[in-house]
Amino acid sequence: xxxxxxxxxxxxxxxxxxxxxxxxxxxxxxxxxxxxxxxxxxxxxxxxxxxxxxxxxxxxxxxxxxxxxxxxxxxxxxxxxxxxxxxxxxxxxxxxxxxxxxxxxxxxxxxxxxxxxxxxxxxxxxxxxxxxxxxxxxxxxxxxxxxxxxxxxxxxxxxxxxxxxxxxxxxxxxxxxxxxxxxxxxxxxxxxxxxxxxxxxxxxxxxxxxxxxxxxxxxxxxxxxxxxxxxxxxxxxxxxxxxxxxxxxxxxxxxxxxxxxxxxxxxxxxxxxxxxxxxxxxxxxxxxxxxxxxxxxxxxxxxxxxxxxxxxxxxxxxxxxxxxxxxxxxxxxxxxxxxxxxxxxxxxxxxxxxxxxxxxxxxxxxxxxxxxxxxxxxxxxxxxxxxxxxxxxxxxxxxxxxxxxxxxxxxxxxxxxxxxxxxxxxxxxxxxxxxxxxxxxxxxxxxxxxxxxxxxxxxxxxxxxxxxxxxxxxxxxxxxxxxxxxxxxxxxxxxxxxxxxxxxxxxxxxxxxxxxxxxxxxxxxxxxxxxxxxxxxxxxxxxxxxxxxxxxxx
Numbered sequence: 001x002x003x004x005x006x007x008x009x010x011x012x013x014x015x016x017x018x019x020x021x022x023x024x025x026x027x028x029x030x031x032x033x034x035x036x037x038x039x040x041x042x043x044x045x046x047x048x049x050x051x052x053x054x055x056x057x058x059x060x061x062x063x064x065x066x067x068x069x070x071x072x073x074x075x076x077x078x079x080x081x082x083x084x085x086x087x088x089x090x091x092x093x094x095x096x097x098x099x100x101x102x103x104x105x106x107x108x109x110x111x112x113x114x115x116x117x118x119x120x121x122x123x124x125x126x127x128x129x130x131x132x133x134x135x136x137x138x139x140x141x142x143x144x145x146x147x148x149x150x151x152x153x154x155x156x157x158x159x160x161x162x163x164x165x166x167x168x169x170x171x172x173x174x175x176x177x178x179x180x181x182x183x184x185x186x187x188x189x190x191x192x193x194x195x196x197x198x199x200x201x202x203x204x205x206x207x208x209x210x211x212x213x214x215x216x217x218x219x220x221x222x223x224x225x226x227x228x229x230x231x232x233x234x235x236x237x238x239x240x241x242x243x244x245x246x247x248x249x250x251x252x253x254x255x256x257x258x259x260x261x262x263x264x265x266x267x268x269x270x271x272x273x274x275x276x277x278x279x280x281x282x283x284x285x286x287x288x289x290x291x292x293x294x295x296x297x298x299x300x301x302x303x304x305x306x307x308x309x310x311x312x313x314x315x316x317x318x319x320x321x322x323x324x325x326x327x328x329x330x331x332x333x334x335x336x337x338x339x340x341x342x343x344x345x346x347x348x349x350x351x352x353x354x355x356x357x358x359x360x361x362x363x364x365x366x367x368x369x370x371x372x373x374x375x376x377x378x379x380x381x382x383x384x385x386x387x388x389x390x391x392x393x394x395x396x397x398x399x400x401x402x403x404x405x406x407x408x409x410x411x412x413x414x415x416x417x418x419x420x421x422x423x424x425x426x427x428x429x430x431x432x433x434x435x436x437x438x439x440x441x442x443x444x445x446x447x448x449x450x451x452x453x454x455x456x457x458x459x460x461x462x463x464x465x466x467x468x469x470x471x472x473x474x475x476x477x478x479x480x481x482x483x484x485x486x487x488x489x490x491x492x493x494x495x496x497x498x499x500x501x502x503x504x505x506x507x508x509x510x511x512x513x514x515x516x517x518x519x520x521x522x523x524x525x526x527x528x529x530x531x532x533x534x535x536x537x538x539x540x541x542x543x544x545x546x547x548x549x550x551x552x553x554x
Contacts, residue, residue: 203221
């Protein structure tokens, strides 16, 4: 069978579409109406497409649990409705291309969880809740784990990722796999975020010709578009918080070691982490508590002892900004977008109004020096960590080394290299082992400048609870020819230090989302969740997406 025909058979579902159609309500899978555009002066106004009504739209996890406890909803009902929604809007209609495949066993899993509930055995706050995970996270089921690449087509790991085990133990249903920026956006230097060979270009549900940001693009867009109750993404630098901002959802990038990385296709162990993405801080906190735990397969999780929580919802305090000291690192992390700065000034005033004390400026020392050594670390660790992951797949792995992936891409140029290349993979392949002096010196410098001499230094100097900065710019137009039009963002300090970062919706520019990030020292998730929740409750910014064809600039 050719790769293309295998793709036609396996893309998205893992089961036939027909098998899901019988669960659709009458008319529920009708394609969205054609979009007509009218030009007025020099602006473009996008007509709002007719989107099928959806009973679960914007429904929080706690409310789903209340309805299931009352007997109005079942887990099966939730799965059926989300499948219909995905069929109608992600695979048809606007065709946002953010869900790569569905779990063919999702309904059977839901039935088992419903039986447990009827027997008064409720596992926890995620019992029966459908969750989508990024396609670089292993699931030992009938779905593949491919990082969006044809090179791993057919790869079905023998064991779930530890975080998947934790979610399932808490009662979550793994509904499907999200599209992503292929290889977590560590392949080519001119990539378009949200594009993968297997999934194609994912779209932003707010404005379809705008980028959903990467590399957890599909996770952020799926939860924003109400394709699931919550999602899981991964981040090395910006890949949770950027799609959270671009899709107007909450993304929590935890301290490295709080959530296990075992069973996740890696970039670099010194910065990689998985984290929850949800429509509200409360939902993200619920997911995070279910994902934590010490894992023998990931040594970094040992450091979480004494820091991890199994319930982060207890830190949800609507008055949590009163007396909080929040610093603004204006140098380097503001000023890249006038419209973003305008939204940030409104957000800063909201923080003040809610009782926070703003330290302005509170610039991070060495901010301009941390990215260069960090990039060298990523190149070294990508080769070492990816080869180790592939080796762990066993003798049946489709490819066994980074070198083989590079060769595969060259041999299947029309599928993988049509729009952009693999310069980062080639650069990583040239690196030696993790004992080389260049690697050791780069790692030491990056961590020192970002952590003790960076975030820790400014937090200590001003006795801060958190730093706040714009997560990024409004989403840029999708451009498969030239790649991303990245203007700026604030993810690097926390990413390189391995510290936590939370992005929360802050506002909109012509209907395009912008987020605010709160970040701080290691293991400060409880404080950041308290601050993020209080900001969310004070502002209530999030608006559900409208699936516009293009931005309404009138």
